[in-house]
Amino acid sequence: MGIKIGEILKTKFFSDYHLIAGEKGLDRETQAVALFDAPDGYKWFKGKELVLSSGYLFKDDIKLFKDVIIFLHSKNSTGMAIKTDRYLNEIPEEIINLCNDLGFPLINIPYNAAWIDIINAVNSIAMNSYITYINDKKNADKLLLRSDNFHKKIEKTIINLSEEINYPISIFDILEKEIFTFPINHSLLKDDISFNKGDDFSFNYQKEVLCDKLNIYRIKNIEDKSKCPFIIMPIVIKGVTVSKLIVWEECNEIDYYDLFSLRLSYTLLLEIYEQIYLMNSFERRFYDDLIKDLINGELDTKQKLIKAMNSIQDFKLNIENKFICICIKQDENNPSFYNSRETISTTFLLNIPKDKSIFGILDDNTIIIIYDVEEHREDIIENVKKTFEPIFRQIKTTFSDREIKLGIGDMVEDICSIKKSYIGSLKAVDIGSYIYPDGEMISFEDLGPFGLLRLENIQRKNFSNNFSNIYPLLKEPNSEELISTLKVYLESESNCNIAAKKLFIHSNTVRYRIAKIQQTCNIDLEDPIERLKIEITLKFIDILK
Template identity: 25%
Template sequence: MMKITVGELLQLPAMRGAELIAGQGGLDRIITSVNIMEVPEITRYIKGNELLLTTTYPIKDDIKAQRRLIIDLHREGVAALAIKPIFYGNEVPAVMVELANELNIPLIRLPDDASFNDILNPVLGEILNRQASILRRNEETHQALTAIVLAGGSLEEIAQMLATLQGCPISIHSANWQRLIFSVPLQISEHVPGSTLQAMKELALGLNENLMKMDALHAADGHYRVVRDGLTLAFRTHPVTVARETFAHLVVWLFLPDSTGYDILAMEQASTVVALEITKLRAVATVEQRFRSYFIEDIIQGKIESRSIAISRGVSYGWDLGASFIPVLLEIDEFRRFYHQPEPSPAQILRRLWNAVSVSTAVYARGCIVVDRGTRILALLRATGSVGGQDAGQIIGGMAEMINEELREQENVSVSFGVGRRIEDILGLRTALNQATAALEIGQLINGPASVTSFDDLGFYRVLFANHNRDAMNQFSQDLLRPLLESDRSHNTDFIHTLEIVLKCNGNLRAASRELFVHYNTLRYRVSRIEEMTKLDLGSFQGMLNLQIALMIQRMNRHRSAE
C-alpha cells in the first residue's frame, strides 16, 4: 500500500504510547495531510483524509460541541482524530468515544508527554516520502508501458508487465467480458496457494455482467468479492473507454486480506495503452474481415468458377471450403430505427452484434466462417458431423439464444436468423444464400422478431418468394382483399384481422370467436360479410386457400414496403 493508513500511522515511532480508543472499523482510512485544532470552528479549515491533532481545549466544557465535532469530522471525511486529553484528567469524554465508535472514526488518545510537532513532522515526512515513491513508480510504469508500445508489444506483454508491477494477477477482457488474457506475476508470495490462482483463472474465464450483478458482493469503485468452493475471491474492474464506448475491461485480482495493495494510477495508465492496442487490433481485424468478405462475395457473384481455386484461396484464410456448409444469415430486427438516434450509433450496434456473434461461434461453432453483408452477417456453419453431440439446429438455436440475450441486455435489440439448405459445393453458395435471405425476411414477417426460420419451414411462402411475376400476384391479392381493406380503413370493421384468425383456426368459428374475444353470432355476421364482399365461400377448401394466399402476398408486400 503506497498511501499511509490510520493503522500504519499507529505503528510509526512518533506515535509510541498512543492508543486507539474508538473507531476500530476505520483503521484502513487514508491519511493525506495533518492539521492541528486549537480554535472552536475548526471544521471550516479541515478537509478530507486529514489527521487532526487537538487538546479540544476550546470545547472542553461543552458536551454538545464535543458531540458536534465528531459529527462534523465524519461529514468532512477526516481520517482520524488524535486527542491529548490533558484537560479531562487524561480521559477522552465518553460522548466522543461513543459517537466515534458509532461512526467508525478512529479516535486516538495521545500520551501526556506527546508533542504535536514531534508527531506532525514525522507523519508529514512519511506522507511526502510515500507520495514521492508513488511518483517514481508512476514514472517507471509510464516508461515501461511506453517501451512496450514503441516495441509493438501485445496485450499479453501489457498484462504481464502489470501483473509483475502490481504483484497480483491481471486479466484483460473484451467489451462483452470474453477473457482475452490472464497473467500472473513472475514472482508470487509463497503464502498464496495454487488453488487460489486456479480459482481466479477459472472465474476470469466466466466473468460477465450477470455474475457481477447476481453472484458477487459489490463494494464501491468497482470492487467485487465472489465465493467459489469456500474461497473468497476479490477483484476490481477498470473499464477501458474511448469516446464513451467501452472497448475492454482490465481486472486486477486481489490477494486477501490486503485487497487494496495495488496501484490504481498504474491501472489507469495501462487502460490508455490497452485502448490503443485494441484500437490497432480492431483496425487490422476490420481490414482482414473486409478481404474475407470480398472473397466470399466473389464466390456468391460467380466470379470464381473453379471449386479447386475457391478451396485453394480459402486455405490462405484458414478455411476448408471443401467441407459442407449450412448458410445462416443474421440481421438486427428493425435496424432502421438506429439511423435516427445519436446513441448508440448504427456502427456501434453492428460492432456489438459482431462481438456477440464472435463469442457465440466460439462457444457453439468453432471454425464457423463469418463475413459481413452490409447490415447483415453471414455465417457458414460446417455441416459435417456435429459439435458436442449437437446437430445443426441445436447449434443455431444455441447461438441465437446467446446473441439475443447478450444484445437484449446491452441495447434492448433482437436478432433474427434465416437458415438456408446445406450445400456440398461452395460454388452453390449463391442459391443457398438466397434461401437464407428468404427464410430471414419471411421469418421476420410471419414469426416476428428474434426468430430462427429455416427455408424448408416456409411452406407455400417459398413459392411466393420464387415467383418473379409479382405484378400478377399483387393483382390477385388486391382483387380479393381490396373491399375488406377499404372497409377497415373507412369504417374500422377489422375484417382483415378477423379473416386471419378464422384461417388460423382452420375455419373453426367457435375457436376463432374465443381468440377474437367476440360473441359467436357476431363472428358469424362478420364472416358472412367477408364472404359477400370477396364472393368466396369460407366453408370451402378453395375459398379458404385463395384467401390464405392473398393474405400471404399482402404480408410479403407489407414487409417489403417497410424495408
Template identity: 20%
Template sequence: MSMIAKGNGLSPQILPRVASHGVPLRELMQLPRWQGMEVVAGADGLDAIVARLNIIEVPDIAPWIKEHEFLLSTGYPLRDASEAFISEIASSGAVGLAIKQGRYLDEIPAQMLHESNELGFPILTIPEDVAFDELLHEGLALILEKNLTVLERSDHVHRALINLVLQGGGLAEVVSQVAEVIEAHVIAVTPDGRLLAASGAESSSMQGQFDPSGRLLIERLKLGLQETAAEELVLFQAVASISSGADELGRIVASSDRVLSNSDLMILERAATVAALTITKRQAVAAVESKYQGDFLREVFAGKAGTPEQVGVYAKALGWNFEREQLVIVATLEPVVQLTPEEHRRAHDRFTAAWVSVTRTADPEAAIVGFANEVVIISASSAHGPRGYLETLTAGLSGDGGGGRHRFNAGVSRVVPAMEALPEGYRQAKQALGVGRRIHGAGSVADFETLGVFRILSLVPESEELRSFLDETLGELATREDAEAEDLRKTLGVLLDTNINVAETSRILHFHYNTLRYRILKLERMVGPFTIDPQLRLSLALSLRILTMRGLA
C-alpha cells in the first residue's frame, strides 16, 4: 500500500490539455514544404497538437472551426476581421494560423500579433512559392501516418493484454503491463476511488490527490489527458473509464512527470476494456464465493455450523481466523428513496467492497460478507476497544465523503472471547446498529458496550402501555413538539443528569440561577414534584430516554 499517498492539504487544479490524436505543429514545420514558413507571433504555442488542416476565406469562420485545427489563409478574410479575431478562432479550437501575404494583405495587423503572443497562438507566414495543396498534402500525410502508428501500437498492446488475461492474468498484471509500456505510474480504482491495483514508480506530485483514508479523489479528475497542478508541482495524467455496459466498474489512471501522449491515452483506453473483463470475471467468482460464505456465516450465527473445531477448519479454508478474540460489526447503507432496486444493489456491492478494502488492510484474516441488506465483519479485537476500532474503520470508509458515497450506519459488539459466542456477538452488533440509528439518526456509529439503559429499552415493543406510561409521566411534554416544550425537556434532562444540582445545571445551560428556579417550578407544575421524589425522577429519566430512542415526541 505504499503507493497510497495521504492527503497533505494540496488542492489540485485541473488544467485541460489536448486529448486529440495528431502531430505537434513544431513537427509539421520540419516537413520540406513547411520549412520555409516563418513564425511571426505566438511561438509559445508551437507544441500544440494539430489534428486537422483547413483553408479559410471568410472572416466569420469561428463557428465552423473544429478542435485542434490549423488554418491556412490568403489573408483576404483578415481585412474585415474583428479585433478579437484571434481570440475567437482560438477559443473555437484552432491551434494556429498560416497567412500568405502579398496579394490581399500586405501586413498583419499589430493587434493580431499582440493577441497571438498573449495567447500563445502561432501565426506563420507562407512563402510565395509554396502552394496550399502542397502544405495540405504533406501535413495530412504526416497526421495520418502518426495516427496509424498510434493505432498499430495500441492494437498490439490490446492483443498482448488479452493474451495475458487468457493465460490467467488478473487486474494487477494488466496494470503492471500498461505501466511498463507507457512508462508511468498506473493505478486502477473503484468508482469511488479505492485502490484495486497499482504499478510503476509513483510521482511525488500525486500526494495531494488522495484523502486521508487513501481514497483517490476521482471526482477531481476528468476523462482524457490533463495536467494537474498543486502549488509548484505539475503532474501529467491520463484517465480512462472501466465500464461494462451501463455499469461503471472503476477508473484506470496513468500519472507521470513527463507529458503523456495521445498514444498513451489510447493504450490506457484499451487497457480499461481488458480491465473490465478481469473485474467482471472477478465479480462473478466473488458472487459465487459470497453466497457460500454468507450461507456458512448464517449457519454460524444460527449455531448450526457444527462443532467449534469444524467451524474453525471451514473458516480457515475461507481465509478467516476464528480462533482468537474478535469483534462482530454490522453495517447498513442509509436508505435512499431515489435509488431503483438495481441502483441499490450496485451501491450495496460497492459498500461491501469498500469494507473489504478497509478491513483487510487492518486485518487480513477478517471475515467480511455482504448479506442482502447489511455487511457483516468479524475481525480481531483491538487495543483501541470495540468503538475505537469501529471508528477507525468507518473513518477509512467515509474519507472526505466524496466519490458518490452514501451515508451508512454501523454497530459493533463486545469482545467475543471464542467462536461459540459469535451468535451473541452478532446479536449485540445488530442491536447496537438499530439503537444507534434510533438515537443518533442517519450515519450513526454505536457500540453495544456503551448503550446502557437503551439496551433494555430497545427490547420493549411499541404498545399502548408504553404510550400511556409516557403520557402519565411527562404529561403534555410527551406530545408537544413546539420550541418551548423541547427547551423544557432539555432542561429537565440536564437537571436529572446532574441529580438536581441547580448551580451545575445553570452553568451547563448558561441560565441565570433565578431563571432556572422559575423553570423548575414550571416543570413541577407539569410533571410533579420531581426534585423531592426519587421514584418520579427515575420514571422521568426513563421517559426522556424512550422519547430520544423512539422519537415519539
C-alpha cells in the first residue's frame, strides 16, 4: 500500500509546498519518508521513499546532487523534498532539467516546516486514504452485504486489502475448512498451509515475528528458495484460532504502510468473526429443543425434521448422512450446565465444524451432541473417541471440580432414529461407570452384554433379590478386605498365588479368605455360572452397599 506523491501535494497540509521539477513523476508511490543529510546516506535507500533534505550537502557540490537524484531514480524512490531557503538560494538549472527528464519530483519545503510534522503528515495521509477507501467500499456494498452475510463480508475485506496493497491474499477458515483467495487465479501454495490451529508446515522454515501483539509473522521456506515467503495473521476468538490470513509476498516484502493496512483489515475481520461467533452462539440455543424433540421421538420423519429446521438459520447438517449420539454427563448436586452455557457453547463451537454436529443442554447435568459420522467408513467408535478426546479434556479442565463422563451410542443410518443412539450413550455413561470405574470416555459398544441391563433395574431393591447370597459378606467386620480379596481372586482366574502377589499377602491368606467367603455366602466359586454372577455383582457393589 502506498500513496502517490501528487495526491500528497494536493492535501491541505502540503498547500505551501510547491513542485520545482519532475511533474511527470507525480504518480510515483510513497511508502515511507526518510531523512538525508549525510554524504553517502543515499546509498542505503530501499525505494519508494520520499527523501527529505536541508540541502546542506548540495550547496557546493552539484555533482553529488546529480548523483543522488540519479541513484534515487534508479531505486524508484518517490522524489526529494528540499529546503531551498536554508542553504540553497536557488536550484541549479541542470538539476531542474535532470529531474524533468527523469520524471523525478523535486519539491520545495517551507523554511519553518519540522521534519517530524512532515513525516506524521505523510503517514496520516497514507493511512487515512486506506480507511476512507474501506469506508467507501463498505458504503458501496451496503445493498450487497446484509448484516448476516458474513462470508461475503470476509471475501470483500480480502479483495479490498489485496487491491490496496497489491499482493495476493488468502483466508483459511479453520472451522469451515474453506479457502478464499484473491486474485482468484492466484496459484495458491495450499499444500504448505494446513487447517490446523497452530504452525504445521510441510517444510523446514524460518519464522520472523512482525508484530508480537497480533502474532503477525513471516514464514520463509529454507528448503526451496524459489517459493515465495508469506505472512500469517491468525484470527483468534476466545483463545482459539478460527482463521488464518495469508499474504503471499511474490515480488518483495510488504512495507510499513502495507503492515498498517493488514492490521486494520485484521481488526475488521476479527469483528466479523466475533459476529459469526455471537450469531452461532445464539442459534445454537435453539438446538436444545430440536435435540429434545429428536431423542423423544417427536421428529420421527424427515419431513417433520425439515419443518423444524426451517426456524433455524445456518443449519448445516446433512440429514441424509449417518449420525451418532454423544452424551456428556456430570454427577448430580453440581451447578447446572445451564449456568455455564456460554463456556460450553464456546468449547464446541470453536472445535467442531457446524456441518458436523449440533449440540444442546438436555437437563442440568447432561449435554447431548449429535455428530455426523458419514466420513468414517470403519472404526467409527475409535474415530469418534479420537475426535472428541481433546474436546472432552477441555470440558474436564473447565469443570475440574466435577466428575464428568462421556458416553457414545451406536451409529444410526437415519438421524430421526437418533433416540436409539441416545439411549446407548446414556447407558455407556450410567452402566459404564460401574463396569469401567476409571474410564471417562465409554461407548455402548464397550459394554458388551452389560448393555442389555437397564439402569432402572440396577437398584438395591431389585438387585438384592437376584444377588442375595452376597449380602452376608457385607455384614462381616472385615467386609472391605474380603470383597477386595474376592475381586482380585476372580480377576486372577481363581489362582491364589497370582492373587496373593497382587494383594501383597501370603497365598494361604487368600485361600483362607476365599474359603470363608464361600462358607459365609453359601456359594460355589468352582461353578462357572455362580462365578460369573458374583463377578457381575461385584461390578455394582457400591449400589449393594
